[in-house]
Amino acid sequence: xxxxxxxxxxxxxxxxxxxxxxxxxxxxxxxxxxxxxxxxxxxxxxxxxxxxxxxxxxxxxxxxxxxxxxxxxxxxxxxxxxxxxxxxxxxxxxxxxxxxxxxxxxxxxxxxxxxxxxxxxxxxxxxxxxxxxxxxxxxxxxxxxxxxxxxxxxxxxxxxxxxxxxxxxxxxxxxxxxxxxxxxxxxxxxxxxxxxxxxxxxxxxxxxxxxxxxxxxxxxxxxxxxxxxxxxxxxxxxxxxxxxxxxxxxxxxxxxxxxxxxxxxxxxxxxxxxxxxxxxxxxxxxxxxxxxxxxxxxx
Amino acid sequence: xxxxxxxxxxxxxxxxxxxxxxxxxxxxxxxxxxxxxxxxxxxxxxxxxxxxxxxxxxxxxxxxxxxxxxxxxxxxxxxxxxxxxxxxxxxxxxxxxxxxxxxxxxxxxxxxxxxxxxxxxxxxxxxxxxxxxxxxxxxxxxxxxxxxxxxxxxxxxxxxxxxxxxxxxxxxxxxxxxxxxxxxxxxxxxxxxxxxxxxxxxxxxxxxxxxxxxxxxxxxxxxxxxxxxxxxxxxxxxxxxxxxxxxxxxxxxxxxxxxxxxxxxxxxxxxxxxxxxxxxxxxxxxxxxxxxxxxxxxx
Numbered sequence: 001x002x003x004x005x006x007x008x009x010x011x012x013x014x015x016x017x018x019x020x021x022x023x024x025x026x027x028x029x030x031x032x033x034x035x036x037x038x039x040x041x042x043x044x045x046x047x048x049x050x051x052x053x054x055x056x057x058x059x060x061x062x063x064x065x066x067x068x069x070x071x072x073x074x075x076x077x078x079x080x081x082x083x084x085x086x087x088x089x090x091x092x093x094x095x096x097x098x099x100x101x102x103x104x105x106x107x108x109x110x111x112x113x114x115x116x117x118x119x120x121x122x123x124x125x126x127x128x129x130x131x132x133x134x135x136x137x138x139x140x141x142x143x144x145x146x147x148x149x150x151x152x153x154x155x156x157x158x159x160x161x162x163x164x165x166x167x168x169x170x171x172x173x174x175x176x177x178x179x180x181x182x183x184x185x186x187x188x189x190x191x192x193x194x195x196x197x198x199x200x201x202x203x204x205x206x207x208x209x210x211x212x213x214x215x216x217x218x219x220x221x222x223x224x225x226x227x228x229x230x231x232x233x234x235x236x237x238x239x240x241x242x243x244x245x246x247x248x249x250x251x252x253x254x255x256x257x258x259x260x261x262x263x264x265x266x267x268x269x270x271x272x273x274x275x276x277x278x279x280x281x282x283x284x285x286x287x288x289x290x291x292x293x294x295x296x297x298x299x
Numbered sequence: 300x301x302x303x304x305x306x307x308x309x310x311x312x313x314x315x316x317x318x319x320x321x322x323x324x325x326x327x328x329x330x331x332x333x334x335x336x337x338x339x340x341x342x343x344x345x346x347x348x349x350x351x352x353x354x355x356x357x358x359x360x361x362x363x364x365x366x367x368x369x370x371x372x373x374x375x376x377x378x379x380x381x382x383x384x385x386x387x388x389x390x391x392x393x394x395x396x397x398x399x400x401x402x403x404x405x406x407x408x409x410x411x412x413x414x415x416x417x418x419x420x421x422x423x424x425x426x427x428x429x430x431x432x433x434x435x436x437x438x439x440x441x442x443x444x445x446x447x448x449x450x451x452x453x454x455x456x457x458x459x460x461x462x463x464x465x466x467x468x469x470x471x472x473x474x475x476x477x478x479x480x481x482x483x484x485x486x487x488x489x490x491x492x493x494x495x496x497x498x499x500x501x502x503x504x505x506x507x508x509x510x511x512x513x514x515x516x517x518x519x520x521x522x523x524x525x526x527x528x529x530x531x532x533x534x535x536x537x538x539x540x541x542x543x544x545x546x547x548x549x550x551x552x553x554x555x556x557x558x559x560x561x562x563x564x565x566x567x568x569x570x571x572x573x574x575x576x577x578x579x580x581x582x583x584x585x586x587x588x589x590x591x592x593x594x595x596x597x598x
Contacts, residue, residue: 015367028576034575034579036580036581036582036583038582038583038587039583099550102548103548265582267575269575269576270573276552276555277552277553277554278551278552278553279550279551279552279553279578280549280550281538281546281547281549282540282546284575
């Protein structure tokens with residue numbers, strides 16, 4: 001489509017429906033995930049699927065399902081599921097990965113260079129079927145002979161769902177999960193198994209999978225010494241109190257100046273002031289800010 | 300921003316001696332003067348006739364008027380319709396945008412003029428959006444300021460094309476802000492050269508300040524909110540993909556920028572501002588600006 005045609009197509013859609021904007025604001029307020037104007041059509045599609053399911057005809061009625069009806073909590077969860085469905089894939093958020101590799105990693109290695117243990121730990125919290133931790137593993141392998149030479153890299157991948165973890169451990173993926181994979185990574189780190197692709201052992205060795213409930217305070221206390229935490233599209237399902245507890249754990253689990261990466265368009269606004277929002281090229285992250293009183297806060 | 304006396308002298312000489320130095324396009328001065336009048340004294344036909352004098356400006360205005368970026372969602376086929384649909388103020392914004400951006404030299408010495416259009420127009424729109432969000436008194440002035448803030452780049456392109464191209468190449472190669480590269484290569488930045496042109500054009504003092512201090516809003520003698528607002532918007536554009544066609548490889552903590560504390564003196568709601576949401580909101584501008592500029596530039 002030519003750019004002029006794109007413009008005309010945008011005009012044909014007309015201004016955003018005010019009810020849709022209210023749903024957008026509700027989702028941001030409750031789940032912390034924002035749909036900018038250019039993603040509103042996607043949100044409308046997702047709402048449309050739920051409306052069909054619920055036999056609801058208008059967005060106004062559907063907004064009521066999300067706000068007034070007794071089943072509103074369950075409906076919100078169902079909508080969030082629709083929103084995040086199919087999100088998981090290798091190299092899902094390239095600007096985030098580039099920022100980790102080009103800016104965050106060199107900075108952290110410099111800070112840690114003088115420490116006796118040369119270890120770089122990344123935690124993929126809510127790793128689902130494993131695409132995210134394996135992506136991180138491959139990316140870090142790319143630096144294994146250069147800036148990560150003589151460093152031990154560990155990727156801890158956790159999820160609540162046993163079936164997802166079992167899938168992750170097989171390291172076998174179909175075309176949907178591998179749709180963003182470049183020829184370079186496909187060739188270097190995958191082998192074909194029937195119609196699927198399997199991650200080669202070289203890209204699996206640094207990753208360990210474990211079942212973990214992020215709300216399990218006792219076990220969360222043991223996830224110490226992290227340099228970077230990835231927690232994408234997971235917190236959106238938690239209520240505010242649980243979110244605050246998890247974020248507090250993340251804060252305590254991260255090393256000083258550690259980084260927390262959330263999903264695309266996901267925010268901690270109104271959840272925690274302990275992290276400092278930073279802008280990196282085309283993405284954002286949260287940096288563990290020093291507390292003035294020095295001590296880590298109890299959860 | 301320290302300019303050696305000798306370099307500054309050279310710059311001034313070249314600026315004085317060069318006949319093709321940008322002047323405000325002939326059609327714009329009377330048009331903008333006319334559109335400053337109270338709305339009740341304005342006439343649709345007269346406005347249309349004034350713009351129609353410049354065929355290329357008229358075509359560009361029509362393209363812009365058809366973009367959702369300017370808040371209109373029905374196709375307009377004539378300038379007259381555009382004036383009626385968008386109102387005089389929006390049309391002034393559009394005419395000014397086209398007029399200023401057409402000042403770029405035909406040959407930008409390997410630098411893509413589309414990228415400059417995108418940055419200036421994007422910054423103008425972001426300034427207006429940000430101004431509305433923080434209840435800044437004059438969103439229209441914010442738009443104009445965003446549009447003009449990098450006037451100095453136009454000057455550099457005309458007056459010192461080779462030296463500026465070298466600065467631009469350095470900025471691109473090292474992923475550093477353009478003004479830092481200019482400082483290293485030229486000994487001064489577009490803020491300084493922009494101020495010379497802004498003064499020559501006899502722009503109002505607040506706009507001169509925007510042009511000369513948007514990278515150092517803390518130095519504004521009046522602690523101008525407008526300068527700070529433009530500085531922050533400019534930074535957000537550069538971090539989110541509207542950066543003259545290259546990426547600044549760095550991490551920025553928006554909340555800790557000097558401009559934020561300046562602006563917070565004027566806009567108290569900035570103290571607990573949701574920077575993440577603003578950032579996500581701007582993402583939709585980036586695509587639209589890209590589409591619009593490409594279609595306008597071809598007319």
